[in-house]
Amino acid sequence: MSGPVTLAAFARDAAAQLHERLLGLLHGALPRVGVLAPGAFACDLAGTDRLLGAPPVVARRILARCERAGMHVSIGIAPVPFVARALAERTPPGELRAVSDGRTYLEPLSLDALPLDEKVLGELELLGLRTIGDFAALPRGAVFERFGSAVARAHALARGEYGDLVRADAPPRRILVRRVWDDAIASREQLVFALRGAVDEVEAMLAADGVAALRLDLRLVRDGEPPLRIERTILPPARESAALLRSLRWALEERDDLGQITGCALGVVEVEPARGRQIGLFAADGARWEEAIATARYLRAKLGAGVVLRPRIADADARLPERAAEWAEVTR
Amino acid sequence: MGATGLAKAMARIEGRYGAHALARGAAAERHRGELVLATDSSLDAVTEGGLAAGEPLAFVGPASVGKVSLALRVAAAAQRTGGMVAWIDPSASFDPVAAARAGVECERLVVVRARSAADAALATSATLRSEGFRLTVVDTGPSFAGIGIDDLASVLPSVRGSPAALLIVGEERGRRVAIPTCTFERVSWERRFERTVGWTFEVGRFGGPWGQRPLDARALFAIPSLGAATHDLGTRGELAAMAVS
Numbered sequence: 037m038s039g040p041v042t043l044a045a046f047a048r049d050a051a052a053q054l055h056e057r058l059l060g061l062l063h064g065a066l067p068r069v070g071v072l073a074p075g076a077f078a079c080d081l082a083g084t085d086r087l088l089g090a091p092p093v094v095a096r097r098i099l100a101r102c103e104r105a106g107m108h109v110s111i112g113i114a115p116v117p118f119v120a121r122a123l124a125e126r127t128p129p130g131e132l133r134a135v136s137d138g139r140t141y142l143e144p145l146s147l148d149a150l151p152l153d154e155k156v157l158g159e160l161e162l163l164g165l166r167t168i169g170d171f172a173a174l175p176r177g178a179v180f181e182r183f184g185s186a187v188a189r190a191h192a193l194a195r196g197e198y199g200d201l202v203r204a205d206a207p208p209r210r211i212l213v214r215r216v217w218d219d220a221i222a223s224r225e226q227l228v229f230a231l232r233g234a235v236d237e238v239e240a241m242l243a244a245d246g247v248a249a250l251r252l253d254l255r256l257v258r259d260g261e262p263p264l265r266i267e268r269t270i271l272p273p274a275r276e277s278a279a280l281l282r283s284l285r286w287a288l289e290e291r292d293d294l295g296q297i298t299g300c301a302l303g304v305v306e307v308e309p310a311r312g313r314q315i316g317l318f319a320a321d322g323a324r325w326e327e328a329i330a331t332a333r334y335l336r337a338k339l340g341a342g343v344v345l346r347p348r349i350a351d352a353d354a355r356l357p358e359r360a361a362e363w364a365e366v367t368r
Numbered sequence: 369m370g371a372t373g374l375a376k377a378m379a380r381i382e383g384r385y386g387a388h389a390l391a392r393g394a395a396a397e398r399h400r401g402e403l404v405l406a407t408d409s410s411l412d413a414v415t416e417g418g419l420a421a422g423e424p425l426a427f428v429g430p431a432s433v434g435k436v437s438l439a440l441r442v443a444a445a446a447q448r449t450g451g452m453v454a455w456i457d458p459s460a461s462f463d464p465v466a467a468a469r470a471g472v473e474c475e476r477l478v479v480v481r482a483r484s485a486a487d488a489a490l491a492t493s494a495t496l497r498s499e500g501f502r503l504t505v506v507d508t509g510p511s512f513a514g515i516g517i518d519d520l521a522s523v524l525p526s527v528r529g530s531p532a533a534l535l536i537v538g539e540e541r542g543r544r545v546a547i548p549t550c551t552f553e554r555v556s557w558e559r560r561f562e563r564t565v566g567w568t569f570e571v572g573r574f575g576g577p578w579g580q581r582p583l584d585a586r587a588l589f590a591i592p593s594l595g596a597a598t599h600d601l602g603t604r605g606e607l608a609a610m611a612v613s
Contacts, residue, residue, distance in 0.1 A: 086450070219372045226379035230372075279499070286497060328452040328500025332478050335491050343481050344491075347464035347474045361464035366478050 041082055041091050044112045044120035045098065047075040048129065058107055065098060068308065070117070076124070078117040082325065095132045103130065114138050118193045122149055138196025143169030150190045156183060168194045208245055211304040213237045220259045220296035227256075227297055228285045234302045235277045235284070242275035247307035249275060254284060255303075259296035266291070273308045290334065332366040341365065405503060405533055407445045409600040410587030411438055414550055414571050418445070419503070419533040424524060426517060426536045427571075429552025431510055434569045434591055435537045437470065437598045438552075439505050442535055444471035451476075451502025454495035454532075458482045459509025469597060485519035493523040496530040508538040517542035541574070549574040558592060566592040568601070 043066070047058055055074050062069045066088075068080040081091050088094050095111045102109040111132040112123025119138035122145065127133045135141040142149070145168045147157055165171050172194040180188040213234040221227045231254075242249055250273040256264040268287045274280060288294065336344045345363045354360040406418035419425055419442060427435040443453045453476065455462055460481045464474055478495075482488035488506060495504045508515045517538050524545060527534045541549055551574045558566035572586040584605035589598050601607065 217372060217375075221375070223379055226375055229378045230375045282497065282499065289497075325452065325500065327498055328454075328478065331454075331494055331498035331500050335480060335494055338490060338494075339480070339482065339487055343483070343487075345479050345481065346477060347462070347467070347479060349464055349468050349474060352465055352468065357463075357465075361474075363479075 041080075042114055042117045042120040043079045043081050043091060043095055043098075044072070044114075044117065044124040045077045045079070045102075045109050046112070046121065046124035046127075047107060047109045049075070054107060057105065058102070058109065061101055061105065061107075062098070063309065065101065066094070072117065072121055076121055078120060081113075092132065092134055095134075099130060099132060114141070114196075116193075116196060119196055139172060139194075140196075142194060142196055143167060143172065147171060150194060152187065152190050156187055159183075207247060207304050207307045209241075211238060211241045211245075211249075211307075212301060213241075213303075214299065214301045216257075216299040217297070220298050222294075222296055224288055224294060227294065228281065228288065231284060231300065231302070232277070232281060234300060235281045238280065238302055238304060239275055239277040242304065242307070245307075247275070247309060248273035249280060249304045249306075250308050251304070251306035252280065252284065253303045253305045254287070255301040256294070256297050257299035257301075258294075259298050261295045264291070264294065267305075329366065336365065405442055405445045405449065407438075407441045409441065410589070410603050410606075411441065411550075411571060411600075413603050414573050414585055414587050419535060421502070421531050421533050422528050424527045424534040424536065424547045426538060426541065426547050426549040427552060428517075428538055428541050428549050428574070429569075430554065431539060433552045433554050433567075434589055434598060435552050436507060437466075437591065438571065438589070439507065439535055439537050440467050440470035440472055441598070443467070443477070443503060443505060444473075446503035446533070447471075447473050447476050449502060451532075452500055453477050454491070454501045454504045455479045456482055456488050456491050456495075456504065456506040457509075458485070458488045458515045459507065461507065461509055466595075469595075485515045488515055489520055489523050492520060492534070493526045496523065496526040496532050496534060499531055501532045503535060504532050505535045505537065508536065511539045516540060517547075518544045521545045555588065558590065566590065566594070566596070570604075 045058065045062060047054060058075070059069065059071065059077065062077055062079060066079045066081070067084060070078045070080070072078050081088070081094060084094070091113045095113055099109065099111060108129035110124050110127040110129050112120045112127055113132065113134035114120040114123055115136070115138055119135065119141060123133050123135060123141065147160060147165065147168060150168060150171070152160070160171060171191065174191065176188065176191060179191045215230070215234050217230060221230055238249070249270050252268045252270060254266040254268065256266070258264060266287050268283050270280065270283050332344050344366050346366045348362045348364065349360065350362045351360055404418040404420050406412050412418050415425065427439060429435050443455070446453050453472070455477060457479050458481070462479050467477070468474060480491040482491050492504055492506055495501045506520060508517065517536055517540070520536060521542070521544055524547065536547070550571050553570050555568045555570050557564050558568065568588060568590045570586055570588050584603050586604040588601040588604065588607065590601055591598055
C-alpha cells in the first residue's frame with residue numbers, strides 16, 4: 037500500500053503501568069510510534085509493507101502479542117491518525133477494524149468526536165449541525181473565516197484530510213544549542229555553513245542519548261526584525277549532522293525573508309530511538325515519500341502548474357498513444 | 369572574528385564550487401556500498417556494479433539507440449530499492465507505457481516537464497538535494513531541443529552528498545563538463561522478411577580507466593521489435609568466451 041497508513045492502538049482505562057507496557061510493546065514491533073493520549077497510540081505504517089506485511093497482518097500480530105501479555109487492546113487502521121484513533125475507540129477490545137475512506141467513516145459520528153470547544157459545539161448545534169458529516173459539508177473558507185484556524189483544523193479532520201504526522205516522544209533531556217555571531221549573516225550559504233557547528237553539537241547530544249531527531253526547531257535571531265522560526269521534520273529520523281543540515285538547508289532555501297541573522301537557537305523537539313541503518317529500511321518506501329512530495333510541491337510552486345506531473349496508465353493497449361496514459365499534478 | 373571569517377571564506381568556496389564542495393571531517397559521508405542501483409544486467413559490468421548515490425553518470429549516443437530504455441531499467445532498479453524517481457523531461461517525450469513495460473511504477477515517479485534549461489537545472493538540483501529521491505534522470509531529449517549536458521554544469525556539485533544518483537541522457541557529451549559517461553552505439557539492424565524490425569546496440573564506458581574499453585566493459589543489448597522490452601545479450605567478454613567454448 038502506498039501513501040500514509042496509520043494504525044491506532046487503544047486500551048480503555050489504561051493505568052500508567054499498562055500505558056508503559058503497551059508503548060514498549062509497540063516500540064519493539066513498529067518503526068514509528070506516537071503517543072496520542074494515555075493508552076492511545078498512533079503508529080505510522082507507511083512503507084513497512086515489504087518488511088512487516090500488510091497493515092491488517094501487522095495489526096493481528098500486535099493484537100496477539102497484547103493478548104499474550106494480558107492487555108486488551110482495540111486497533112483501528114485508517115489513512116490518518118485521527119480517523120484511526122476514532123475507529124480504535126469504537127472497536128471492541130481484542131478486535132481490529134480498518135477503513136480506507138476516513139471521511140465516509142466519520143460522517144455519521146457525533147460532533148463530540150472532534151476536538152472542539154464546548155462553545156463552538158454549542159454554536160454548531162444552533163446552526164443545526166449534529167454529525168461530523170454535516171460539519172464537513174460546510175465550505176472550508178467559511179469555517180475558517182467564522183471560527184478561526186483551530187476549528188478549521190477540526191474541519192479538516194472531519195473531512196478525513198488532516199494527515200498530521202504521528203507525534204513522537206520529546207527528547208529525554210533538552211537538546212538546544214545556541215549561537216551568536218559578531219557580524220550579521222546575510223547570505224544563505226554563509227548561514228548554512230555557520231549552522232554546521234550547532235548541528236554537529238546537536239548530533240553529539242543525540243548520539244549520547246541514543247536517539248534520532250524527528251523534528252527540529254530553528255529560531256533565527258534577526259537584526260531589527262522579529263525572530264524567524266523554522267520547524268522541520270526529518271524523515272527518516274536521523275542524527276547525522278549531514279542529514280540534519282541538509283534538511284535545514286532545504287528549509288532555508290524556501291525562505292526569502294531571512295534578513296540579517298545575528299544568532300540562532302537550534303533545538304530538537306521530537307526524537308525516536310535510533311535504530312541505525314534499519315530506519316533506512318523503513319524509510320525507503322514510505323517516510324521518504326513525504327519528502328519527495330514536498331519537493332514536488334516546491335517545484336510546482338517554482339515552475340507553475342502543468343510541469344510537475346505523475347503519469348497513470350489508463351489503457352496500455354490503446355491505439356492512440358495519448359489515450360494510453362493520463363497525467364496528473366503531483367499533490368500527494 | 370575567526371569563526372565569522374572562516375564562515376565567509378567557506379561560503380565563498382561553496383558559492384563558487386557548489387554546496388557540497390566542502391565537508392567536515394566528522395561529517396557522515398555516504399559510502400558507495402550504501403546505495404548502489406544495480407540493474408541485474410550487463411549494464412552493471414559497464415558501470416562498475418551500478419549507479420551509486422551521490423555520483424553522476426551520462427548515457428550518450430545517437431537518437432533512438434536505446435538510451436532511454438536502459439535509463440528506464442535503472443529507474444526500475446531504483447524503485448526496487450524502495451525509492452522514488454524524478455524524471456526531468458524538458459522535451460516532454462516521456463512515455464509512461466514504455467516505462468511501465470520496463471518495470472517502472474508510475475506511482476513512485478515524478479515527471480518534471482521543465483520548459484527551459486534553467487528550469488531543468490532547478491528541478492535537478494531540488495530533487496538531488498531532497499531526501500526523497502533515489503534517482504534523478506535528466507533526459508535532455510534530441511539535440512535540437514536546445515538543452516545539453518553542459519546546461520547542467522551548475523547542478524553537478526549537488527550530486528556529491530546527495531542520497532540520489534544522477535543519470536543524464538543526451539545525444540552529445542558535454543564540452544565543458546566531464547562526467548563518467550556510457551556511450552551507446554548501434555551495432556546492427558534486426559531484419560525479418562526484408563523488413564527492419566529492431567536493432568542491437570552496444571554500451572561502453574567512455575574514458576577513464578576504461579579508455580581501452582576491455583571486452584568486459586562493453587555490453588550488448590537488443591531491441592527485437594518496436595515496443596518490445598530490451599534484451600540483455602551479455603558483455604562482449606561473455607560472448608567471446610561462449611564463442612570459444
